[in-house]
Amino acid sequence: MNAWTDIMLVVLILTTFWLLGSSRLASCIRICAIQGVATGLLGVVGGGITIRVAAISLAVIVLKGLAFPWLLSRALRESNTSHEVQPFVGYVASLLVGVVILGLSFWADSCLPSLSHVASRLVVPVAFALLIAGLFLIVARKTAVNQVLGYLVMENGIYTFGFGVVREIPALVELGVLMDVFVAVFVMGIAIYRINRTFDHIDSDQLTLLKG
Protein backbone atom coordinates (compact mmCIF):
# COMPACT_ATOMS: atom_id res chain seq x y z
CA MET A 1 0.00 0.00 0.00
CA ASN A 2 1.44 3.32 -1.03
CA ALA A 3 1.51 5.62 1.99
CA TRP A 4 1.79 8.84 -0.05
CA THR A 5 -1.24 7.99 -2.18
CA ASP A 6 -3.17 7.33 1.01
CA ILE A 7 -2.09 10.64 2.52
CA MET A 8 -3.22 12.49 -0.61
CA LEU A 9 -6.57 10.69 -0.50
CA VAL A 10 -7.01 11.62 3.15
CA VAL A 11 -6.20 15.23 2.25
CA LEU A 12 -8.92 15.07 -0.42
CA ILE A 13 -11.49 13.86 2.12
CA LEU A 14 -10.40 16.38 4.76
CA THR A 15 -10.63 19.31 2.36
CA THR A 16 -14.10 18.13 1.37
CA PHE A 17 -15.19 18.10 5.03
CA TRP A 18 -13.59 21.50 5.50
CA LEU A 19 -15.48 22.82 2.48
CA LEU A 20 -18.74 21.42 3.85
CA GLY A 21 -18.19 23.24 7.13
CA SER A 22 -16.87 26.67 6.13
CA SER A 23 -18.94 29.68 5.33
CA ARG A 24 -16.50 32.26 3.99
CA LEU A 25 -16.42 32.12 0.21
CA ALA A 26 -12.80 33.27 -0.04
CA SER A 27 -11.61 30.48 2.23
CA CYS A 28 -13.84 27.99 0.36
CA ILE A 29 -11.99 28.90 -2.83
CA ARG A 30 -8.63 28.44 -1.10
CA ILE A 31 -9.67 25.05 0.25
CA CYS A 32 -10.76 24.01 -3.22
CA ALA A 33 -7.36 25.09 -4.55
CA ILE A 34 -5.64 22.87 -1.96
CA GLN A 35 -7.86 20.01 -3.01
CA GLY A 36 -7.01 20.63 -6.66
CA VAL A 37 -3.28 20.49 -5.91
CA ALA A 38 -3.76 17.30 -3.89
CA THR A 39 -5.65 15.77 -6.81
CA GLY A 40 -2.84 16.69 -9.14
CA LEU A 41 -0.19 15.26 -6.83
CA LEU A 42 -2.12 11.99 -6.66
CA GLY A 43 -0.76 11.03 -10.06
CA VAL A 44 2.82 12.00 -9.20
CA VAL A 45 3.15 10.28 -5.82
CA GLY A 46 1.65 7.03 -7.10
CA GLY A 47 5.02 6.00 -8.50
CA GLY A 48 5.96 5.11 -12.06
CA ILE A 49 6.04 8.65 -13.39
CA THR A 50 6.00 8.88 -17.15
CA ILE A 51 6.10 12.08 -19.17
CA ARG A 52 2.40 11.67 -19.92
CA VAL A 53 1.45 11.34 -16.25
CA ALA A 54 3.70 14.25 -15.31
CA ALA A 55 2.17 16.46 -18.02
CA ILE A 56 -1.40 15.69 -16.97
CA SER A 57 -0.58 16.20 -13.29
CA LEU A 58 1.10 19.50 -14.04
CA ALA A 59 -1.91 20.63 -16.08
CA VAL A 60 -4.27 19.63 -13.24
CA ILE A 61 -2.20 21.44 -10.60
CA VAL A 62 -1.90 24.60 -12.66
CA LEU A 63 -5.58 24.64 -13.62
CA LYS A 64 -7.18 23.57 -10.35
CA GLY A 65 -4.62 25.03 -8.00
CA LEU A 66 -4.00 28.38 -9.69
CA ALA A 67 -6.27 29.21 -12.62
CA PHE A 68 -9.66 28.32 -11.14
CA PRO A 69 -9.07 29.94 -7.75
CA TRP A 70 -7.84 33.07 -9.51
CA LEU A 71 -10.89 33.19 -11.80
CA LEU A 72 -13.29 32.56 -8.96
CA SER A 73 -11.73 35.04 -6.54
CA ARG A 74 -11.87 37.66 -9.26
CA ALA A 75 -15.55 36.97 -9.77
CA LEU A 76 -16.00 37.08 -5.99
CA ARG A 77 -14.14 40.37 -5.61
CA GLU A 78 -16.34 42.01 -8.19
CA SER A 79 -19.52 40.69 -6.65
CA ASN A 80 -18.85 42.16 -3.18
CA THR A 81 -20.06 39.12 -1.28
CA SER A 82 -17.88 37.48 1.30
CA HIS A 83 -20.28 35.15 3.09
CA GLU A 84 -22.48 32.35 1.99
CA VAL A 85 -26.08 33.51 2.39
CA GLN A 86 -27.86 31.12 4.72
CA PRO A 87 -27.48 27.79 2.89
CA PHE A 88 -30.33 25.35 2.45
CA VAL A 89 -28.56 22.90 4.74
CA GLY A 90 -26.65 24.36 7.70
CA TYR A 91 -22.91 23.85 8.20
CA VAL A 92 -23.11 21.42 11.10
CA ALA A 93 -25.79 19.43 9.28
CA SER A 94 -23.60 19.51 6.14
CA LEU A 95 -20.70 18.03 8.10
CA LEU A 96 -22.95 15.25 9.39
CA VAL A 97 -24.18 14.62 5.85
CA GLY A 98 -20.51 14.45 4.83
CA VAL A 99 -19.90 11.74 7.44
CA VAL A 100 -22.93 9.80 6.19
CA ILE A 101 -21.72 10.17 2.59
CA LEU A 102 -18.32 8.86 3.61
CA GLY A 103 -19.86 5.85 5.34
CA LEU A 104 -22.12 5.16 2.37
CA SER A 105 -19.26 5.27 -0.11
CA PHE A 106 -17.14 2.88 1.96
CA TRP A 107 -20.15 0.58 2.23
CA ALA A 108 -20.83 0.84 -1.52
CA ASP A 109 -17.19 0.03 -2.20
CA SER A 110 -17.35 -3.08 -0.03
CA CYS A 111 -20.27 -4.30 -2.17
CA LEU A 112 -18.28 -3.98 -5.39
CA PRO A 113 -16.00 -6.76 -6.61
CA SER A 114 -12.49 -5.81 -5.49
CA LEU A 115 -10.19 -4.50 -8.17
CA SER A 116 -6.73 -5.97 -8.06
CA HIS A 117 -4.77 -3.21 -9.73
CA VAL A 118 -6.11 -0.22 -7.79
CA ALA A 119 -3.41 2.17 -6.57
CA SER A 120 -4.79 2.08 -3.03
CA ARG A 121 -7.77 0.50 -1.35
CA LEU A 122 -9.05 3.93 -0.49
CA VAL A 123 -9.22 5.26 -4.06
CA VAL A 124 -12.67 4.01 -4.99
CA PRO A 125 -14.51 4.98 -1.79
CA VAL A 126 -12.80 8.38 -1.65
CA ALA A 127 -13.73 9.03 -5.28
CA PHE A 128 -17.34 8.08 -4.54
CA ALA A 129 -17.40 10.32 -1.48
CA LEU A 130 -16.03 13.28 -3.46
CA LEU A 131 -18.58 12.75 -6.22
CA ILE A 132 -21.56 12.62 -3.87
CA ALA A 133 -20.26 15.42 -1.63
CA GLY A 134 -19.77 17.62 -4.72
CA LEU A 135 -23.34 16.97 -5.82
CA PHE A 136 -24.51 17.69 -2.29
CA LEU A 137 -22.65 21.03 -2.27
CA ILE A 138 -24.28 22.04 -5.54
CA VAL A 139 -27.73 21.25 -4.17
CA ALA A 140 -27.30 22.54 -0.63
CA ARG A 141 -25.62 25.91 -1.23
CA LYS A 142 -27.16 29.05 -2.60
CA THR A 143 -24.30 31.14 -3.93
CA ALA A 144 -23.10 30.49 -7.44
CA VAL A 145 -19.45 30.39 -6.29
CA ASN A 146 -20.07 27.50 -3.94
CA GLN A 147 -21.98 25.63 -6.63
CA VAL A 148 -19.00 25.96 -8.95
CA LEU A 149 -16.79 24.65 -6.14
CA GLY A 150 -19.16 21.69 -5.70
CA TYR A 151 -18.79 20.99 -9.40
CA LEU A 152 -15.00 21.08 -9.03
CA VAL A 153 -15.11 18.68 -6.08
CA MET A 154 -17.16 16.32 -8.22
CA GLU A 155 -14.67 16.60 -11.04
CA ASN A 156 -11.83 15.87 -8.61
CA GLY A 157 -13.71 12.72 -7.63
CA ILE A 158 -14.00 11.59 -11.23
CA TYR A 159 -10.33 12.32 -11.85
CA THR A 160 -9.33 10.41 -8.71
CA PHE A 161 -11.40 7.44 -9.80
CA GLY A 162 -9.89 7.52 -13.26
CA PHE A 163 -6.34 7.79 -12.01
CA GLY A 164 -6.65 5.25 -9.28
CA VAL A 165 -8.56 2.60 -11.17
CA VAL A 166 -7.74 2.91 -14.84
CA ARG A 167 -4.46 4.83 -14.70
CA GLU A 168 -3.88 4.30 -18.43
CA ILE A 169 -6.50 6.76 -19.60
CA PRO A 170 -5.36 8.19 -22.91
CA ALA A 171 -3.86 11.61 -22.38
CA LEU A 172 -6.16 13.07 -25.00
CA VAL A 173 -9.28 12.06 -23.03
CA GLU A 174 -7.82 13.41 -19.80
CA LEU A 175 -6.83 16.71 -21.36
CA GLY A 176 -10.18 16.93 -23.11
CA VAL A 177 -11.97 16.58 -19.76
CA LEU A 178 -9.70 19.22 -18.22
CA MET A 179 -10.46 21.54 -21.13
CA ASP A 180 -14.18 21.01 -20.58
CA VAL A 181 -13.89 21.78 -16.89
CA PHE A 182 -11.82 24.85 -17.63
CA VAL A 183 -14.39 26.16 -20.07
CA ALA A 184 -17.19 25.35 -17.63
CA VAL A 185 -15.54 27.25 -14.77
CA PHE A 186 -14.67 30.11 -17.10
CA VAL A 187 -18.28 30.35 -18.29
CA MET A 188 -19.57 30.08 -14.74
CA GLY A 189 -17.18 32.83 -13.65
CA ILE A 190 -18.67 35.07 -16.32
CA ALA A 191 -22.16 33.92 -15.32
CA ILE A 192 -21.48 34.86 -11.70
CA TYR A 193 -20.35 38.27 -12.86
CA ARG A 194 -23.47 38.71 -15.00
CA ILE A 195 -25.82 37.47 -12.29
CA ASN A 196 -24.21 39.94 -9.94
CA ARG A 197 -24.46 42.81 -12.42
CA THR A 198 -28.14 42.12 -12.96
CA PHE A 199 -29.26 41.28 -9.42
CA ASP A 200 -26.66 42.85 -7.09
CA HIS A 201 -25.95 39.48 -5.50
CA ILE A 202 -24.93 35.96 -6.53
CA ASP A 203 -27.69 34.06 -4.79
CA SER A 204 -28.76 31.61 -7.45
CA ASP A 205 -31.91 30.73 -5.53
CA GLN A 206 -33.31 34.08 -6.62
CA LEU A 207 -32.97 33.10 -10.27
CA THR A 208 -36.35 31.36 -10.00
CA LEU A 209 -37.87 34.82 -10.05
CA LEU A 210 -36.84 35.09 -13.67
CA LYS A 211 -39.43 32.70 -14.99
CA GLY A 212 -42.66 34.01 -16.49
Added chain:
Amino acid sequence: MSIWNFSYAVLGLLLAPLLPGITNRTKAVFAGRHGQPLLQTYYDLAKLLRKGAVYSRTTSWVFRLAPPGGLACLVVALFLVPAGDFAAPLAFPGDLILLAYLLGLMRFMTVCAALDTGSSFEGMGASREVQFSALTEPALILGLAALAYATGSFSLSGIFGGVTRPDWLQVGPALVLVAAALLIVFLAENSRIPVDDPNTHLELTMIHEVMILDYSGPDLAFILYGASLKLWLLGALLVNIFLPLTGRSGPLQIACLVAGMFVVAVVTGVIESVMARLSLLKVPQLLVGAAALSVLGFVLMLRYAL
Protein backbone atom coordinates in the same frame (compact mmCIF):
# COMPACT_ATOMS: atom_id res chain seq x y z
CA MET B 1 3.14 -4.86 38.06
CA SER B 2 6.22 -2.79 38.66
CA ILE B 3 6.89 0.57 40.19
CA TRP B 4 6.67 2.18 36.74
CA ASN B 5 2.96 1.45 36.46
CA PHE B 6 2.29 3.72 39.40
CA SER B 7 5.04 6.22 38.74
CA TYR B 8 3.32 7.94 35.82
CA ALA B 9 0.05 8.41 37.68
CA VAL B 10 1.86 9.67 40.79
CA LEU B 11 3.99 12.00 38.68
CA GLY B 12 0.71 13.22 37.16
CA LEU B 13 -0.66 14.02 40.60
CA LEU B 14 2.52 15.95 41.44
CA LEU B 15 3.33 17.68 38.17
CA ALA B 16 -0.13 18.43 36.75
CA PRO B 17 -0.30 21.99 38.19
CA LEU B 18 2.88 22.75 36.28
CA LEU B 19 1.08 22.43 32.93
CA PRO B 20 -1.06 25.60 33.19
CA GLY B 21 2.10 27.42 34.26
CA ILE B 22 3.97 26.27 31.16
CA THR B 23 1.02 27.21 28.93
CA ASN B 24 0.81 30.66 30.51
CA ARG B 25 4.57 31.18 30.17
CA THR B 26 4.37 30.26 26.47
CA LYS B 27 1.58 32.75 25.97
CA ALA B 28 3.56 35.40 27.83
CA VAL B 29 6.61 34.82 25.61
CA PHE B 30 4.42 35.19 22.53
CA ALA B 31 2.97 38.42 23.85
CA GLY B 32 6.41 39.74 24.82
CA ARG B 33 5.56 39.76 28.52
CA HIS B 34 7.53 38.31 31.38
CA GLY B 35 4.61 36.25 32.65
CA GLN B 36 3.66 34.48 35.86
CA PRO B 37 6.11 32.19 37.64
CA LEU B 38 5.96 28.61 36.34
CA LEU B 39 4.81 27.43 39.76
CA GLN B 40 1.96 29.92 40.01
CA THR B 41 -0.72 27.22 40.17
CA TYR B 42 1.04 25.65 43.19
CA TYR B 43 1.09 29.03 44.94
CA ASP B 44 -2.58 29.54 44.14
CA LEU B 45 -3.46 26.11 45.47
CA ALA B 46 -1.48 26.67 48.67
CA LYS B 47 -3.12 30.03 49.21
CA LEU B 48 -6.64 28.75 48.57
CA LEU B 49 -6.22 25.73 50.83
CA ARG B 50 -5.32 28.02 53.75
CA LYS B 51 -8.52 30.04 53.38
CA GLY B 52 -12.04 29.25 54.48
CA ALA B 53 -14.93 28.60 52.11
CA VAL B 54 -18.00 30.81 51.82
CA TYR B 55 -21.29 29.21 50.87
CA SER B 56 -24.35 31.00 49.62
CA ARG B 57 -27.52 30.35 51.64
CA THR B 58 -29.40 29.19 48.53
CA THR B 59 -27.01 26.31 47.92
CA SER B 60 -27.37 22.76 49.23
CA TRP B 61 -25.16 19.71 49.70
CA VAL B 62 -25.05 19.30 45.89
CA PHE B 63 -22.93 22.43 45.70
CA ARG B 64 -20.53 21.19 48.38
CA LEU B 65 -20.25 17.71 46.89
CA ALA B 66 -19.14 18.80 43.43
CA PRO B 67 -15.50 19.89 44.00
CA PRO B 68 -14.27 16.86 46.00
CA GLY B 69 -16.46 14.54 43.91
CA GLY B 70 -15.08 15.89 40.64
CA LEU B 71 -11.53 15.68 41.93
CA ALA B 72 -12.10 12.06 43.00
CA CYS B 73 -13.37 11.17 39.50
CA LEU B 74 -10.26 12.67 37.94
CA VAL B 75 -7.86 10.94 40.32
CA VAL B 76 -9.48 7.58 39.53
CA ALA B 77 -9.34 8.39 35.82
CA LEU B 78 -5.67 9.25 36.13
CA PHE B 79 -4.96 5.72 37.35
CA LEU B 80 -6.57 4.32 34.19
CA VAL B 81 -4.05 5.97 31.88
CA PRO B 82 -1.11 3.80 30.88
CA ALA B 83 2.45 4.96 30.35
CA GLY B 84 4.07 3.48 27.27
CA ASP B 85 4.41 -0.29 27.75
CA PHE B 86 3.35 -0.18 31.35
CA ALA B 87 -0.26 -1.02 31.96
CA ALA B 88 -2.15 1.44 34.11
CA PRO B 89 -2.59 0.46 37.77
CA LEU B 90 -6.36 0.00 37.27
CA ALA B 91 -6.31 -1.46 33.75
CA PHE B 92 -9.13 -3.82 32.75
CA PRO B 93 -10.91 -4.54 29.43
CA GLY B 94 -13.41 -1.80 28.73
CA ASP B 95 -11.78 0.86 30.88
CA LEU B 96 -11.99 3.34 28.01
CA ILE B 97 -15.73 3.51 28.62
CA LEU B 98 -15.08 4.10 32.32
CA LEU B 99 -12.69 6.92 31.41
CA ALA B 100 -15.33 8.65 29.29
CA TYR B 101 -17.95 8.23 31.99
CA LEU B 102 -15.70 9.41 34.81
CA LEU B 103 -15.24 12.60 32.85
CA GLY B 104 -19.01 12.64 32.31
CA LEU B 105 -19.71 12.13 36.02
CA MET B 106 -17.38 14.95 36.94
CA ARG B 107 -19.12 17.21 34.45
CA PHE B 108 -22.52 16.14 35.78
CA MET B 109 -21.54 17.15 39.30
CA THR B 110 -20.12 20.50 38.19
CA VAL B 111 -23.23 21.24 36.16
CA CYS B 112 -25.58 20.25 39.00
CA ALA B 113 -23.64 22.44 41.40
CA ALA B 114 -23.81 25.35 38.96
CA LEU B 115 -27.58 24.92 38.70
CA ASP B 116 -27.80 24.58 42.48
CA THR B 117 -26.55 28.12 43.00
CA GLY B 118 -29.70 29.42 41.33
CA SER B 119 -27.72 32.02 39.38
CA SER B 120 -28.98 32.43 35.82
CA PHE B 121 -25.45 33.26 34.69
CA GLU B 122 -24.16 29.91 35.93
CA GLY B 123 -27.18 28.21 34.39
CA MET B 124 -26.12 29.55 31.02
CA GLY B 125 -22.63 28.17 31.47
CA ALA B 126 -24.07 24.81 32.53
CA SER B 127 -26.29 24.67 29.48
CA ARG B 128 -23.35 25.38 27.18
CA GLU B 129 -21.09 22.90 28.93
CA VAL B 130 -23.68 20.15 28.45
CA GLN B 131 -24.34 21.08 24.84
CA PHE B 132 -20.67 21.07 23.88
CA SER B 133 -19.78 17.97 25.84
CA ALA B 134 -22.57 16.11 24.04
CA LEU B 135 -20.61 16.88 20.88
CA THR B 136 -17.11 16.13 22.19
CA GLU B 137 -18.03 12.76 23.64
CA PRO B 138 -18.74 11.08 20.28
CA ALA B 139 -15.39 12.38 19.03
CA LEU B 140 -13.57 10.96 22.07
CA ILE B 141 -15.36 7.59 22.06
CA LEU B 142 -15.10 7.11 18.29
CA GLY B 143 -11.43 8.06 18.36
CA LEU B 144 -10.74 5.55 21.12
CA ALA B 145 -12.89 2.98 19.27
CA ALA B 146 -10.75 3.43 16.15
CA LEU B 147 -7.61 2.82 18.20
CA ALA B 148 -9.25 -0.14 19.94
CA TYR B 149 -10.12 -1.65 16.56
CA ALA B 150 -6.60 -1.15 15.24
CA THR B 151 -4.92 -2.72 18.26
CA GLY B 152 -7.58 -5.34 19.03
CA SER B 153 -7.70 -4.42 22.69
CA PHE B 154 -10.48 -2.88 24.75
CA SER B 155 -8.32 -1.56 27.53
CA LEU B 156 -6.58 1.80 27.39
CA SER B 157 -3.35 0.09 28.40
CA GLY B 158 -3.66 -2.40 25.55
CA ILE B 159 -4.58 0.33 23.09
CA PHE B 160 -1.74 2.67 23.84
CA GLY B 161 0.76 -0.09 24.43
CA GLY B 162 -0.33 -1.46 21.04
CA VAL B 163 0.41 1.66 19.05
CA THR B 164 3.93 0.96 17.87
CA ARG B 165 6.31 2.36 15.33
CA PRO B 166 5.34 -0.12 12.57
CA ASP B 167 1.74 1.02 13.12
CA TRP B 168 2.74 4.58 12.38
CA LEU B 169 4.20 3.49 9.05
CA GLN B 170 1.20 1.38 8.17
CA VAL B 171 -1.86 3.24 9.41
CA GLY B 172 -0.22 6.67 9.82
CA PRO B 173 -2.96 8.71 8.13
CA ALA B 174 -5.66 7.14 10.31
CA LEU B 175 -3.60 7.71 13.47
CA VAL B 176 -3.02 11.35 12.55
CA LEU B 177 -6.77 11.84 12.09
CA VAL B 178 -7.57 10.25 15.44
CA ALA B 179 -4.84 12.29 17.13
CA ALA B 180 -6.20 15.50 15.57
CA ALA B 181 -9.69 14.65 16.82
CA LEU B 182 -8.31 13.95 20.31
CA LEU B 183 -6.42 17.26 20.22
CA ILE B 184 -9.69 19.11 19.58
CA VAL B 185 -11.34 17.09 22.37
CA PHE B 186 -8.40 18.00 24.61
CA LEU B 187 -8.84 21.71 23.90
CA ALA B 188 -12.63 21.61 24.24
CA GLU B 189 -12.74 19.53 27.41
CA ASN B 190 -10.16 21.72 29.11
CA SER B 191 -12.00 24.85 27.97
CA ARG B 192 -9.01 26.12 26.04
CA ILE B 193 -9.00 28.80 23.42
CA PRO B 194 -10.77 27.87 20.23
CA VAL B 195 -13.71 26.83 22.41
CA ASP B 196 -13.47 28.79 25.63
CA ASP B 197 -11.06 31.34 27.03
CA PRO B 198 -9.63 30.36 30.42
CA ASN B 199 -8.65 33.95 31.17
CA THR B 200 -12.01 35.65 30.92
CA HIS B 201 -14.14 35.70 34.02
CA LEU B 202 -17.07 37.93 33.28
CA GLU B 203 -17.91 37.48 29.69
CA LEU B 204 -21.25 36.35 28.41
CA THR B 205 -19.85 33.73 26.07
CA MET B 206 -17.66 31.83 28.48
CA ILE B 207 -18.40 28.28 29.49
CA HIS B 208 -16.33 26.63 32.16
CA GLU B 209 -15.21 29.53 34.34
CA VAL B 210 -18.77 30.72 34.71
CA MET B 211 -19.86 27.52 36.45
CA ILE B 212 -17.34 27.84 39.25
CA LEU B 213 -17.88 31.50 40.07
CA ASP B 214 -19.45 30.78 43.47
CA TYR B 215 -16.65 28.63 44.81
CA SER B 216 -14.01 29.89 47.18
CA GLY B 217 -11.22 28.62 49.40
CA PRO B 218 -10.45 24.87 49.43
CA ASP B 219 -13.33 24.12 47.05
CA LEU B 220 -11.84 26.40 44.43
CA ALA B 221 -8.46 24.78 45.06
CA PHE B 222 -10.00 21.36 44.36
CA ILE B 223 -11.49 22.67 41.14
CA LEU B 224 -8.24 24.31 40.03
CA TYR B 225 -6.28 21.16 40.83
CA GLY B 226 -8.95 19.10 39.05
CA ALA B 227 -8.61 21.29 35.96
CA SER B 228 -4.84 20.67 35.87
CA LEU B 229 -5.39 16.94 36.36
CA LYS B 230 -7.83 16.92 33.45
CA LEU B 231 -5.22 18.71 31.34
CA TRP B 232 -2.69 16.03 32.30
CA LEU B 233 -5.16 13.18 31.73
CA LEU B 234 -6.27 14.08 28.22
CA GLY B 235 -2.80 15.28 27.33
CA ALA B 236 -1.43 11.88 28.38
CA LEU B 237 -3.72 10.18 25.83
CA LEU B 238 -2.29 12.40 23.08
CA VAL B 239 1.30 11.86 24.18
CA ASN B 240 0.77 8.11 24.31
CA ILE B 241 -0.36 8.09 20.67
CA PHE B 242 2.47 10.28 19.45
CA LEU B 243 5.29 8.57 21.34
CA PRO B 244 5.31 4.86 20.56
CA LEU B 245 8.00 3.97 23.07
CA THR B 246 7.37 0.27 23.49
CA GLY B 247 10.48 -1.73 24.24
CA ARG B 248 12.55 1.05 25.76
CA SER B 249 13.75 1.03 29.34
CA GLY B 250 11.38 2.18 32.11
CA PRO B 251 13.01 5.46 33.18
CA LEU B 252 13.48 6.54 29.56
CA GLN B 253 9.81 5.93 28.74
CA ILE B 254 8.58 7.82 31.77
CA ALA B 255 10.98 10.70 31.12
CA CYS B 256 9.91 10.90 27.46
CA LEU B 257 6.23 10.86 28.41
CA VAL B 258 6.64 13.62 30.99
CA ALA B 259 8.65 15.66 28.47
CA GLY B 260 5.84 14.97 26.00
CA MET B 261 3.31 16.40 28.46
CA PHE B 262 5.34 19.59 28.69
CA VAL B 263 5.41 19.76 24.89
CA VAL B 264 1.62 19.41 24.87
CA ALA B 265 1.40 22.33 27.32
CA VAL B 266 3.66 24.44 25.08
CA VAL B 267 1.60 23.50 22.01
CA THR B 268 -1.55 24.55 23.87
CA GLY B 269 0.09 27.89 24.62
CA VAL B 270 1.05 28.33 20.97
CA ILE B 271 -2.48 27.51 19.82
CA GLU B 272 -3.86 29.99 22.32
CA SER B 273 -1.47 32.67 21.13
CA VAL B 274 -2.05 32.32 17.40
CA MET B 275 -5.78 31.63 17.36
CA ALA B 276 -8.75 33.70 18.33
CA ARG B 277 -11.63 32.27 20.25
CA LEU B 278 -14.33 30.93 17.95
CA SER B 279 -17.69 32.59 18.12
CA LEU B 280 -20.07 30.56 20.22
CA LEU B 281 -22.18 29.56 17.23
CA LYS B 282 -19.12 28.19 15.41
CA VAL B 283 -18.04 25.93 18.27
CA PRO B 284 -20.48 23.09 17.47
CA GLN B 285 -19.08 23.14 13.92
CA LEU B 286 -15.56 22.57 15.24
CA LEU B 287 -16.69 19.79 17.57
CA VAL B 288 -18.75 18.03 14.89
CA GLY B 289 -15.68 18.43 12.69
CA ALA B 290 -13.67 16.60 15.36
CA ALA B 291 -16.26 13.84 15.42
CA ALA B 292 -16.05 13.66 11.63
CA LEU B 293 -12.26 13.25 11.90
CA SER B 294 -12.78 10.41 14.36
CA VAL B 295 -15.28 8.72 12.06
CA LEU B 296 -12.87 9.07 9.16
CA GLY B 297 -10.07 7.61 11.27
CA PHE B 298 -12.34 4.73 12.28
CA VAL B 299 -13.38 4.02 8.69
CA LEU B 300 -9.75 4.08 7.57
CA MET B 301 -8.79 1.67 10.35
CA LEU B 302 -11.59 -0.68 9.22
CA ARG B 303 -10.30 -0.46 5.69
CA TYR B 304 -6.69 -1.15 6.64
CA ALA B 305 -7.66 -4.07 8.81
CA LEU B 306 -9.66 -5.76 6.05
